[in-house]
Amino acid sequence: MSLIQTIVTAGSQATVSFTVSSAYKNLRLVWTARGTAVAGSVNMGVQFNGDSGSNYDYTIWTAGGATPQFAQTLGLFVSIPAASASSNMAAAGQAVIPSYARTVFQKNLFSYSNRNVNTLVAPEVYQGVVGWRSTAAITSLVLSLDSGNFLNGSVFSLYGI
């Protein structure tokens, strides 16, 4: 497993961007993050290769259930604490993108993470999956939120495996 890049957010970043080569079999993304929006939590998603079209299907599954979404412009896969959450709480998790450089199939991402927004409530497990309607090899990932920016100091590491 090789570290491709670690990004620590600064300057109220709205996005986190990675460029990847085809040198690996699979990708693993690891994060510890929190948002700035005035809300208890926000959702984080991904776009591949600069594709902002309606080409993303996703489902975020937690104890509260799951509602699949179709043909979205952002592939959401995890919920993270935001400005109204208890101080210093962040979500930690990781995602795998299998066969990101192979061009036979559309691409999948699956993730597992924890989220804790309130010191009086136990942490929750979040499992998210994204389908990207493209067989293209993935050469870039851009992470963003459905509201607000990343809190400075959020950390993202991308590995090639």
Next chain:
Amino acid sequence: MTPFQAMRLRSTSGVSTINETLIQSTTTSSSATSVTFSTIPGTYKALRLIWSTRQATGAADATLRLQFNGDTGSNYDSNRWNRFGNTNSANGTSASLGSITASNAPSNASTGGELVVPYYASTTFYKAGESIVANQFDQSSIGVIQESTAIVWHSTAAITQIVLTMSNGVAFVDGSGFDLYGMNPS
């Protein structure tokens, strides 16, 4: 969060570092109906298998199945769950690793997944593992299905071989990828 998920998080969260070494990578061809990893060395603490595949001809909810060390006996337990519920299988002849996109799904849709088997070379306990998959079932109704599966093999033997098949016996779409890694703490 299960112990396996915690292990996965620890592996890359900075608490400790895990080195992952590619043992073998297979890209299927000629309508293969099975994928075999043989002569797996016992030099790692854990195994991780990552796949991207689809049924070549099946139209039903088939699952990826696994057998260790050529054991075809009734020695496998599986518990697969997703947002629709869970499916238990005790004393089966193989273990389920989750559902696989059917041939009538949208073109090129697929399933990606991974399995982690801690201490696969230890001979103290029965072997246990956990898998997670993203199955592009369709793009209009069910959507992308997330599944987790816990498996147990009733054997204390060190794992030296893995054989993967589809539960309905159909072939993997040519170009399916299966990558086996060994993991050790650095």
